[in-house]
Amino acid sequence: MKHERMANQDRAPVIAVRHLHTRFxxxxxxxxxNFSIDAGQIVAIIGESGTGKSVLLKEIIGLLQPTxxxxxxxxxxxxxxxxxxxxxxxxxxxVLFQNGALFSALTAGENIAVPLWEQTDLPAALVAEQVELxxxxxxxxxxxxxxxxxxxxxxxxxxxxLARALVLEPExxxxxxxxxxxxxxxxxxxxxxVRTLCDNLxxxxxxxxxxxxxxNTIVDRVVVLGRRGILADGPPAAxxxxxDPWIREYFRSGQLPASPSGSESTSESKR
Numbered sequence: 001m002k003h004e005r006m007a008n009q010d011r012a013p014v015i016a017v018r019h020l021h022t023r024f025x026x027x028x029x030x031x032x033x034n035f036s037i038d039a040g041q042i043v044a045i046i047g048e049s050g051t052g053k054s055v056l057l058k059e060i061i062g063l064l065q066p067t068x069x070x071x072x073x074x075x076x077x078x079x080x081x082x083x084x085x086x087x088x089x090x091x092x093x094x095v096l097f098q099n100g101a102l103f104s105a106l107t108a109g110e111n112i113a114v115p116l117w118e119q120t121d122l123p124a125a126l127v128a129e130q131v132e133l134x135x136x137x138x139x140x141x142x143x144x145x146x147x148x149x150x151x152x153x154x155x156x157x158x159x160x161x162l163a164r165a166l167v168l169e170p171e172x173x174x175x176x177x178x179x180x181x182x183x184x185x186x187x188x189x190x191x192x193x194v195r196t197l198c199d200n201l202x203x204x205x206x207x208x209x210x211x212x213x214x215x216n217t218i219v220d221r222v223v224v225l226g227r228r229g230i231l232a233d234g235p236p237a238a239x240x241x242x243x244d245p246w247i248r249e250y251f252r253s254g255q256l257p258a259s260p261s262g263s264e265s266t267s268e269s270k271r
Contacts, residue, residue: 012075014039014172014204015060020069022052022059029055030066031228037221039171042198042205044215047225048246053208054098054176056225060206061095061174062086073172091119093172094165098180100157102149108160109135109145115168134163139193155186162193173197175207179214187211191218212251 013036022030029052037043045053058064060071062078071078076089102111112131116122122130132142138159149157158178165173178194179187195218198205209215215222215236222239224232224247232242240251 013037013072014074015206016070016072017056017060018070018072020056020059020071021067022055023067028228030225033069033230035223035230035233037204037206039204040198040202041220042194042207042218043221043223044219045206045208045223045225046210046215046250047231051225051228053225057174057176057206057208061090061093091168092170093174094168094170095174096158096161096165096176096178098176100149100161102157102161102164104149106149107145108147108149108152108156111149111160112145112164112167115164119168130167131163134167135160137166137197138163139189153186154181155183155190158182158186158190159193166197171202171204173203173205175205175209177209178207179209179211184213188213188217194218 015037017033017035020030020033022028029050033056045056047053055064059066060073060078062071062073065079070080073089074092076085078086078089081089102108103114106114109128109131112134113127116127116130131145135142135144140156140159140163144152144156144160149160152160162175162178175194179190182190191214194205194207197203198218207214207219219236221234222232222236223230224239224242224244226244226246231244232239232247239247
């Protein structure tokens with residue numbers, strides 16, 4: 001089941017965002033974004049509300065199409081490549097959506113098994129084995145497999161969702177607000193798990209977050225969105241030193257500061 005790693009992965013970027021422009025009606029969200037992400041990094045995307053962090057994530061994985069420009073994953077243009085190529089690229093990454101997005105009518109184990117049911121012909125016994133392995137990998141007991149999502153704590157739901165994202169043995173993980181809604185103890189435990197996965201499995205991890213503790217403890221690189229572009233891009237310590245008012249306020253306060261206009265909009269008035 002495990003796919004081959006790209007022979008040139010250490011040279012070609014895992015993700016490339018090229019001249020990306022996003023507009024919804026009169027609302028311009030992104031203007032000429034350009035950056036790439038190499039293998040084996042944990043990269044955080046941060047920014048005030050309305051800067052299009054989750055929109056960018058969806059554009060990278062091909063769930064939304066930018067107005068112009070391109071997003072490439074493993075060299076595949078996720079908006080314009082043949083569907084077969086896009087599907088092959090998607091089979092090489094996993095996604096943990098905000099709040100986990102578990103299927104409420106399925107048990108935890110069945111949630112984890114969904115990608116295996118959809119993408120493989122594994123017999124039931126091997127599917128069950130893979131589910132147990134992913135539960136163990138994310139720090140959960142096999143007893144959790146039979147429980148319904150409504151019976152799980154917030155931290156357990158996140159781990160089940162992460163186990164589902166890992167079940168096809170991806171090279172790349174996308175995490176949208178992975179510690180949102182967790183208490184500080186569970187949030188830091190989840191952070192340690194993410195760092196361990198990156199270091200031990202060689203995963204590339206891209207996460208959208210507002211959690212300053214996550215940035216300070218596990219992240220290799222921070223991309224800051226703002227004013228329709230990229231305000232800063234680099235290691236957390238270097239980004240912290242950037243003389244931008246929003247960045248300074250964020251790192252000083254430990255939380256996302258309000259926009260200067262007091263609005264979550266990315267309207268032209270915020271330029």
